[in-house]
Amino acid sequence: MIRLVKKSDLNDLAIIYKDLYDNADIGENWTFEKAYELLLYWFDKQKDLFFVAEEDDKPVGAIVSGVKSWFDGLRLVDTEIFVSQEYQGKHIAKSLMLEHLKEAKIKYNVNVIEFHTYGEENEFPQNWYNRIGFKKDEELIIMSANVENVLYELGYFNNQSHNNVSKYVSDSEKVVS
Numbered sequence: 001m002i003r004l005v006k007k008s009d010l011n012d013l014a015i016i017y018k019d020l021y022d023n024a025d026i027g028e029n030w031t032f033e034k035a036y037e038l039l040l041y042w043f044d045k046q047k048d049l050f051f052v053a054e055e056d057d058k059p060v061g062a063i064v065s066g067v068k069s070w071f072d073g074l075r076l077v078d079t080e081i082f083v084s085q086e087y088q089g090k091h092i093a094k095s096l097m098l099e100h101l102k103e104a105k106i107k108y109n110v111n112v113i114e115f116h117t118y119g120e121e122n123e124f125p126q127n128w129y130n131r132i133g134f135k136k137d138e139e140l141i142i143m144s145a146n147v148e149n150v151l152y153e154l155g156y157f158n159n160q161s162h163n164n165v166s167k168y169v170s171d172s173e174k175v176v177s
Helices: 007-024 032-049 092-108 126-131 147-153 159-176
Strands: 002-004 051-055 058-070 073-083
Touching: 002 092, 007 032, 007 058, 007 073, 032 058, 032 073, 032 092, 051 092, 058 092, 073 092
Parallel strands: none
Antiparallel strands: 002 051, 051 058, 058 073
């Protein structure tokens, strides 16, 4: 069964999310707390497009996107879709994607869905996305950087400001953990 997520689902979904990325071997090391924090962010931001798949009254996967205005209309962005390994291969991701896109089209009239993924094009998960009509964007490049490194390269840091930013980072990590 596919339905809108409830806050009470987030614990189970955080466990699934963490386990999936622990087994994906892509260099992301999720904790339960960080996975829960991500899912809570989405719950607070876009719960009207946050769907959960249930089997035997237990969450086994989910999908969520944000809605963003863009030059070509509204887009679904930063999409997260995940299904517990023990339930993969049962068309749950397809059902989640279908319900999610139908609701987003009806409610927001979105034109495009975009997200990040990993792996080789001929392997899971990219080969699944290709089969259902997604194409790799050949023009966009995903960039990322450590904020402290960029601040340093931009000449922001002197000894005093570097210590303040480092202290803030350390303090914020303590609060979140």
